[in-house]
Each structure stands twice: as C-alpha cells, then as structure tokens.
Amino acid sequence: MTTEISRSGPMFNQNRFKLGIFGLNCSYGCTISHAATTFEPTFEHNVKIAKLADNLGWEFLLPVGRWRHFGGTTQFNGTNLEVYTWAAAISCHTEKIAVFATSHVPTVHPIFAAKQSATIDNISNGRFGINVICGWFKPEMEMFGVKQLEHDERYVMADEWMTCMKRMWTEQDFDHAGKYYNIDQGFLLPKPVQKPHPVVINAGSSPAGIEFSARHADYNVLSITSLESAASKVDNIRLQAAEYDRRCGTLSYALVCCADTEKEAKALYQRIIDEGDWGATNTIIELMLGQNFSYGSNSDEIRAMGERFIAGWGGLPLVGTPEQIVEQMLKLSDMGVEGLAISWLDYHEELKYFGEKVMPLMREAGLRQ
Ligand SMILES: Cc1cc2nc3c(=O)[nH]c(=O)nc-3n(C[C@H](O)[C@H](O)[C@H](O)COP(=O)(O)O)c2cc1C
Structure with a gap:
C-alpha cells in the first residue's frame, strides 16, 4: 500500500515491459568502439x-x-x-513519448532545475522526466571548479536537492x-503538468544510491551484470521504497545486437568489441575502480x-535472434x-529492425499491448 497519488503519462502506461532509448545525445552513444555505423x-x-x-x-x-570526454x-x-535544451526541443518533434x-x-x-523541468513539462504537455545523477566522473565535476564530494555525501546533497525540487514543483x-541550499520564499509558476511532479528516475546502485531511489524515484535504473542476479536487486528496491510508503519500480539498460540468425547477431557484437577503444574504456574502469566499485583485481x-x-x-548485452531477445526480456520481466533503456551500434537502423521483427514477438509474449 502506498499513499502516493496515482501517476499518468507514458512511464505509467499499461505496457508490462517499457521500452526506451539510451544515450542517443552523445558521440558513439553507448558503444566505445569504432565499428561502422x-x-x-x-x-x-x-x-x-x-x-x-x-x-x-x-x-x-x-x-x-555529459560535460567532457573520456579520452582514447x-x-x-x-x-x-x-x-x-535537448529534451525541450525533442519534445516539440514528438507527440507521445516521455523525454x-x-x-x-x-x-x-534546484530552483533552476525545477524551473526548467516545469517549463519542459509544459512544453511537452506532461511528457518530461528527470534522471537524477550525482556525478561520479571526477575530472568532469572538477571542471566546474569545485571539489567533488565523497561518494555517500553526494547522495546527502542529492537528497536535499530533490527535496527542494519537489517543494518547488508542489x-x-x-x-x-x-x-x-537556502531558499527564501520559493516560488514557481507554471507548475508542472504532471501531478504531483514530473517522473523521477535514478540509476544509483550503491546502498546510498538505492536509498535515494527508494526515497525519491519512480524508477531505479538497475545495472544488471547477469540475468540471474536481477531478482534480488528488484526486491530490495521495492522493499526499501515500501519503508517510505512509496512505490519505486525497476528498469534496466542494455545494448541490443539482434539479427535474423544468432551467428549474425554474435558477429555484430564481436565487431563492436574488436573495434573497441580500450584507451577510453580503461579511463572509465580506472575511475570506477578508484571509487570502490565492487570488482576485484583479477x-x-x-x-x-x-x-x-x-x-x-556496462549494461547487460542482449545478443541473438528476435526470438532470443524476447526470451531474455521475458526473463527480466519475470524477475520484476x-x-x-536500449542502445544499439546503429540506433536508427536497428530500431527500425526492432520495430519490425522484435516488437510483434513482444506483443505475442504479452510484454506489450
Ligand atoms: C542507465 C544509467 C544511466 C546513467 N547515466 C549517467 C549519466 O548520464 N551521467 C553520469 O555521469 N552518470 C550516469 N550514470 C551513473 C549513475 O548515476 C551512478 O553513479 C552509477 O550507476 C553508480 O551508482 P552509485 O552512484 O550508487 O555508486 C548512469 C548509470 C546508469 C545505470
């Protein structure tokens, strides 16, 4: 039982398995690779x-x-x-999708973020959402001339930021x-179209990050490293949110390599790896390992x-035929x-293929209406 107002908009529709596109505003999207696209x-x-x-x-x-590159x-x-600005402009070129x-x-x-969010929610007629992140990429955050806070303290700041945002919106x-933050006579009009406020998501995976999602987010975007490990993570988020009398759902993210045959799909995946840029990848790994990400030195x-x-x-790659991709999505769905949020090497062409070949199978499987 939650006391939250029931939500409307694309992120709360009846589709059992929601589909989104991840990382399309950045060069190389979500593939650190020179593979042709x-x-x-x-x-x-x-x-x-x-x-x-x-x-x-x-x-x-x-x-x-993103504010700066990772080298390589x-x-x-x-x-x-x-x-x-991207979200505002994209919303003017689309009609139904959440941006x-x-x-x-x-x-x-937070006053400026709340104002921009409310404005884009008005521009898009209730289709704006915010993904709240604390900033883990030290050189990027320190480009702003301030020292990066310690990991958990970032979430203390984020908690206060989000509290201010919600108060500005409501x-x-x-x-x-x-x-x-100090806010003197906080004032904001127009209010967002979505009530009580635009959809909030967060991709924290540490205990402090999960706690933030449980307190504030409509969805946590889980990092899943294996299909087997997802279920307990989903339950954990749900139970923590329930402690605050809230609902926090779970999404995840994945690169999809899909083709008519498994051999072709695997070849596509292998092409991305073979053309990979290990310079940029190592920078990311070093930064992450330096922040106590839970990996050994093996x-x-x-x-x-x-x-x-x-x-x-860093997401879970889904590689295979349309049938195999839907099988994997079904497994994820069964785990909650x-x-x-999907990325591809070649977003437009592979989305077109996904629409033709994978979506009908998702409907047959009951994942979508
Ligand atoms: C789907 C997804 C999207 C993310 N987007 C960004 C992003 O745009 N910029 C960024 O700096 N970090 C991004 N992150 C990193 C997260 O905000 C977060 O720092 C990371 O998942 C580690 O969790 P933690 O903060 O709880 O340690 C993203 C993570 C995920 C899983």
Whole structure:
C-alpha cells in the first residue's frame, strides 16, 4: 500500500515491459568502439530516431548527462547535446513519448532545475522526466571548479536537492534552510503538468544510491551484470521504497545486437568489441575502480568489465535472434524488471529492425499491448 497519488503519462502506461532509448545525445552513444555505423550525435539525426520511437509507441528517451570526454581514440561521448535544451526541443518533434533530461545534481541549482523541468513539462504537455545523477566522473565535476564530494555525501546533497525540487514543483512561497541550499520564499509558476511532479528516475546502485531511489524515484535504473542476479536487486528496491510508503519500480539498460540468425547477431557484437577503444574504456574502469566499485583485481574480470563498457556502457548485452531477445526480456520481466533503456551500434537502423521483427514477438509474449 502506498499513499502516493496515482501517476499518468507514458512511464505509467499499461505496457508490462517499457521500452526506451539510451544515450542517443552523445558521440558513439553507448558503444566505445569504432565499428561502422550511420549513427551521428546531431540534433537532426536524434529527431529522426526520436520520431521513429514515438511512432512505434515507445515509452521514453533517456540522454546521458555529459560535460567532457573520456579520452582514447574515440574521445568517447565528448560531443554531446546538453540534456535540458535537448529534451525541450525533442519534445516539440514528438507527440507521445516521455523525454528525459539526465541532470547532475552539483551542476545546477534546484530552483533552476525545477524551473526548467516545469517549463519542459509544459512544453511537452506532461511528457518530461528527470534522471537524477550525482556525478561520479571526477575530472568532469572538477571542471566546474569545485571539489567533488565523497561518494555517500553526494547522495546527502542529492537528497536535499530533490527535496527542494519537489517543494518547488508542489508548494508556493516556502522557505528552505539546509546544508547545501537556502531558499527564501520559493516560488514557481507554471507548475508542472504532471501531478504531483514530473517522473523521477535514478540509476544509483550503491546502498546510498538505492536509498535515494527508494526515497525519491519512480524508477531505479538497475545495472544488471547477469540475468540471474536481477531478482534480488528488484526486491530490495521495492522493499526499501515500501519503508517510505512509496512505490519505486525497476528498469534496466542494455545494448541490443539482434539479427535474423544468432551467428549474425554474435558477429555484430564481436565487431563492436574488436573495434573497441580500450584507451577510453580503461579511463572509465580506472575511475570506477578508484571509487570502490565492487570488482576485484583479477584481470579476466576487468577485461570482462571492459567489454561490457565497450558494448553498452556496462549494461547487460542482449545478443541473438528476435526470438532470443524476447526470451531474455521475458526473463527480466519475470524477475520484476519493468523495462529497458536500449542502445544499439546503429540506433536508427536497428530500431527500425526492432520495430519490425522484435516488437510483434513482444506483443505475442504479452510484454506489450
Ligand atoms: C542507465 C544509467 C544511466 C546513467 N547515466 C549517467 C549519466 O548520464 N551521467 C553520469 O555521469 N552518470 C550516469 N550514470 C551513473 C549513475 O548515476 C551512478 O553513479 C552509477 O550507476 C553508480 O551508482 P552509485 O552512484 O550508487 O555508486 C548512469 C548509470 C546508469 C545505470
């Protein structure tokens, strides 16, 4: 039982397994690889992908919040479109799909973030969502001239940021005096279209991150390293949210390599790995291991981790025929995962294929209406 107001909008529709697109605003998307693709991180190309997803009835578009590249030969993700302006503009080219901004807490004051969010929610008529992130990429955060906070303290700041955001969205003329923010007579009009506020997601996976999701998010975007390990993580999030008398659902993210035959799908995956940029990948791994990510020092384990980053930003790669992809989605769904933010090597072309070959099977399997 929760006391939350029932929510509306694409992220709360009847589809058992929601579909979104991840990382399309950044160069190389979610593949740290030189493998050939028609994908370009331009606004024009993003609109083409967004319109196709909208026409196919997909639920959401999730950009990556990025301020600088990760080096290597790709300068991975270095060219990218700023997320709030991107969301506002993309929403004008689409009709039904939810459009997220992925916002770093330390880079934007909550009054400004709440105002932008409310404005985009009005522009899009209730289709805006916010993915709240704390900023783990030290050189990127320190580019702003401030020292990065320790890991768990970032979530203390995020908790206060989110509290201010929610008050801006739902109250008027309130005062807030906290550790990181002081708001004197907080005022915001127009309020967001969505009630009580735009959909909030978070991808924290540490205990502090999960706690943040449980307190504030409508969905946690789980990092899943194996199909077997997902169920207990989903339960954990649900139970923690219930302690706050709330519901927090679970999404995850994945690179999809799908083709008519398993051999072709595997070859596509292998092409991404073979053309991988280990320079940028190693930078990411070093930064993450430096932050006590739960990996040992075993080189096979680190290599496997690197391959997961090269092919899908650390998510679970789904590789196979349309039937095999749907089988894997069914497994995730049975474990309580309610949808995926998907990336591909070639977003537009592979989304088109997914719409033709995978979506009908998802409907047959009862994953979508
Ligand atoms: C689906 C997904 C999207 C994410 N998007 C971003 C992003 O755009 N920018 C960023 O700096 N971090 C991003 N992250 C990193 C998370 O915010 C988070 O720091 C990470 O998952 C580690 O969890 P923790 O903060 O609980 O340690 C993302 C993670 C996931 C799983």
